[in-house]
Amino acid sequence: MKFEIFLLGVMVIVILIGIGLHFVNLKRINDQVRATSDREFDMKALMKALQLRQGSNFNTWVLMAWSMLFVAFFFLFFLTPSVFQTWNYFERLPGIASGGSGLLTFGLGVIILSGVAAFSMPLMYRYYAVSRRTKRWMIYMPLPIILSLGTSAYLGTIYPETNYWYWMGACILLIIAEIVLLLPIIEGLVEGTS
Amino acid sequence: MHKRVALIVIAFILVSGTSLGGLTPGGDSGSGSSDSSSASSGGGGGGGSKQISADSFIRMLKSWQNNYPIKFDEIKTLLYKEPYTTTEYKVPMGLIRYDQNKTISRNEKVTVNAAFWNYNPIEIRRVLYFYLEEMDPGETSYKQVSTQPQLVQTNEYGEKENSTVRGFPELENFRRLKTTGVVKLRLKYTDGIYDNFSTDYKNVPQPYYSYLTLNVFNNPPLISNLSIIGNDPPRYKDPLEYVADVSDPDGDLINVTLHILDDAGAEKRNASQEIMPGQRVAFKSGEYSFFSEADAGKNFTYYYTYGDDINVSRTDVASGPHFKPNTKIFVENPRVEPENMNCYWWQKYTFSLDVRNQNPEDVNVTFKLYTSTPKHQWQKYKDSQTVRLTQEPQTIVFDASPFDVSDASHGFSYSFNYSESDQHGNDNIVVAYTGRINPKLIKYDLISLLGLFNLAVVLFVSLLGGIFVERRFYR
Numbered sequence: 001m002k003f004e005i006f007l008l009g010v011m012v013i014v015i016l017i018g019i020g021l022h023f024v025n026l027k028r029i030n031d032q033v034r035a036t037s038d039r040e041f042d043m044k045a046l047m048k049a050l051q052l053r054q055g056s057n058f059n060t061w062v063l064m065a066w067s068m069l070f071v072a073f074f075f076l077f078f079l080t081p082s083v084f085q086t087w088n089y090f091e092r093l094p095g096i097a098s099g100g101s102g103l104l105t106f107g108l109g110v111i112i113l114s115g116v117a118a119f120s121m122p123l124m125y126r127y128y129a130v131s132r133r134t135k136r137w138m139i140y141m142p143l144p145i146i147l148s149l150g151t152s153a154y155l156g157t158i159y160p161e162t163n164y165w166y167w168m169g170a171c172i173l174l175i176i177a178e179i180v181l182l183l184p185i186i187e188g189l190v191e192g193t194s
Numbered sequence: 195m196h197k198r199v200a201l202i203v204i205a206f207i208l209v210s211g212t213s214l215g216g217l218t219p220g221g222d223s224g225s226g227s228s229d230s231s232s233a234s235s236g237g238g239g240g241g242g243s244k245q246i247s248a249d250s251f252i253r254m255l256k257s258w259q260n261n262y263p264i265k266f267d268e269i270k271t272l273l274y275k276e277p278y279t280t281t282e283y284k285v286p287m288g289l290i291r292y293d294q295n296k297t298i299s300r301n302e303k304v305t306v307n308a309a310f311w312n313y314n315p316i317e318i319r320r321v322l323y324f325y326l327e328e329m330d331p332g333e334t335s336y337k338q339v340s341t342q343p344q345l346v347q348t349n350e351y352g353e354k355e356n357s358t359v360r361g362f363p364e365l366e367n368f369r370r371l372k373t374t375g376v377v378k379l380r381l382k383y384t385d386g387i388y389d390n391f392s393t394d395y396k397n398v399p400q401p402y403y404s405y406l407t408l409n410v411f412n413n414p415p416l417i418s419n420l421s422i423i424g425n426d427p428p429r430y431k432d433p434l435e436y437v438a439d440v441s442d443p444d445g446d447l448i449n450v451t452l453h454i455l456d457d458a459g460a461e462k463r464n465a466s467q468e469i470m471p472g473q474r475v476a477f478k479s480g481e482y483s484f485f486s487e488a489d490a491g492k493n494f495t496y497y498y499t500y501g502d503d504i505n506v507s508r509t510d511v512a513s514g515p516h517f518k519p520n521t522k523i524f525v526e527n528p529r530v531e532p533e534n535m536n537c538y539w540w541q542k543y544t545f546s547l548d549v550r551n552q553n554p555e556d557v558n559v560t561f562k563l564y565t566s567t568p569k570h571q572w573q574k575y576k577d578s579q580t581v582r583l584t585q586e587p588q589t590i591v592f593d594a595s596p597f598d599v600s601d602a603s604h605g606f607s608y609s610f611n612y613s614e615s616d617q618h619g620n621d622n623i624v625v626a627y628t629g630r631i632n633p634k635l636i637k638y639d640l641i642s643l644l645g646l647f648n649l650a651v652v653l654f655v656s657l658l659g660g661i662f663v664e665r666r667f668y669r
Contacts, residue, residue, distance in 0.1 A: 056669070059660075060661055061660070063659070068652075068653065095599055098636055103645070104647075107651070107655075119663045149649070
């Protein structure tokens with residue numbers, strides 16, 4: 001179980017690093033522009049000037065991807081007692097969890113609770129020139145996320161039986177999806193330092 | 195005391211300014227002398243003499259006593275008051291004074307007083323010691339009510355009537371009497387020389403009495419609200435409680451005896467309790483082991499006797515209890531079969547019990563099912579069954595889904611309860627299931643209509659959320 005918690009920590013840290021890198025990028029740009037500009041300006045105005053449209057379809061897909069990423073994350077770690085014995089949906093709300101709409105209730109709850117975070121993440125992309133290739137990769141990400149989500153839901157339906165490889169597979173899919181969704185920021189950092 | 199009186203008289207005469215013009219005794223000749231303790235500054239001549247102070251007068255008397263003892267004795271003789279002779283001493287009269295009702299209950303407050311008249315002059319009066327004496331019902335002699343006498347001092351009589359009245363605080367009521375009837379009271383008093391009784395006087399007008407006759411009666415205890423608390427009709431081993439309310443106006447301790455009669459009217463058992471009035475007496479059948487299995491199907495009656503050691507009464511015979519016949523049923527083979535081997539919590543479980551009646555008469559018996567898990571202790575299944583049992587074996591079946599998700603992965607027990615005794619004298623049979631409820635929580639598979647529906651809704655809501663947010667905030 002400790003390894004699962006380690007993986008949870010990894011996923012959380014990756015997101016936090018991504019957010020941190022985004023602000024690092026912005027600051028770097030700000031510093032560069034100040035160094036070369038002969039006029040005063042504030043960060044807000046700079047950020048407004050830096051924004052790029054990414055397209056409605058792209059935005060819709062990445063919004064859905066981030067929302068489902070959070071749902072899949074909670075399904076993976078907090079649906080059954082396999083990772084956390086006490087703090088999990090089955091243990092805390094067994095009556096609802098075992099009902100006919102138990103899974104969707106949990107999913108909807110996560111969407112609502114993480115909505116602000118999930119639907120805010122794609123705001124970072126407007127400050128980056130995301131390449132077509134990267135966009136394509138990102139648009140495909142709902143698929144592995146759905147696969148991970150489905151695997152976690154399956155593990156919930158067979159609980160107390162468990163399947164370690166299924167769980168690891170779901171986790172790896174999520175980590176990959178997470179990294180791909182943060183690619184624009186990583187590429188922005190690489191470009192800025194090169 | 196006589197000397198004091200003499201001096202007072204002399205002082206009175208001197209202070210009032212008599213024309214004696216100073217009391218200078220002089221020598222034995224009576225002529226005036228050089229005694230300077232003159233009452234008058236002028237000497238000789240009467241009238242108009244100055245008043246003398248008491249201290250001066252006393253000094254003067256002392257000087258006369260020392261210097262003119264013969265004259266002083268003569269003065270004393272002239273002024274000395276003759277003593278009273280004891281032959282004229284009148285024995286004080288003592289009577290009882292009472293102005294209440296003469297028919298009273300034991301608990302009723304009584305106020306008995308002693309009245310004394312003493313017509314002797316105060317000088318020859320003596321202290322009076324007196325007792326109140328009482329003759330109880332059935333007794334032939336008086337006895338003192340208190341061990342210590344009371345006193346009347348010589349100066350405690352009223353000036354006009356030469357009388358006084360005293361009370362007896364030690365006599366508040368006659369609660370201590372264990373019999374009722376006529377109580378007589380009289381006074382006994384003495385002045386140290388003469389012993390007297392109030393009964394020495396006859397034809398005394400009320401409210402005075404030479405002896406007081408009181409008719410003391412007892413308020414008997416009362417019992418009410420007789421009842422039997424318990425099932426109706428009960429079985430012989432059901433807990434029953436015989437209760438009644440007890441009271442006594444005199445506040446006496448009451449002895450209550452319950453008498454249980456069998457259907458022939460003979461006394462089967464009795465039990466007694468002592469209880470204070472105002473309380474409820476209760477006799478529990480289990481505590482006193484009134485009934486046994488042999489009493490099943492029989493009718494009983496009961497009554498109480500109760501008393502306060504003076505009056506004893508009994509109630510009418512009351513009906514009850516009427517026991518149900520002791521039907522015995524035979525139970526065996528309790529079992530449970532889950533819907534399938536998985537023993538999921540949501541499945542149906544069939545609980546069965548084989549029963550038959552051991553008596554030839556048919557009887558209706560009600561069966562109830564209880565299940566117990568660590569999360570739900572002895573929960574009753576909602577339906578019970580009432581079955582008419584004959585000597586033919588029958589199987590009582592309960593099809594139930596008694597568990598919920600919190601019971602998953604736990605063991606359970608179950609119990610059949612029935613309204614008649616079984617072959618062991620019990621009214622239930624408890625069984626612990628040897629297996630466990632399956633720990634599986636979700637009853638459906640993912641690859642099923644319900645499972646896929648759950649997932650699809652989550653995906654759909656995510657997509658809708660993305661569309662809404664994109665349109666609203668990202669454009």
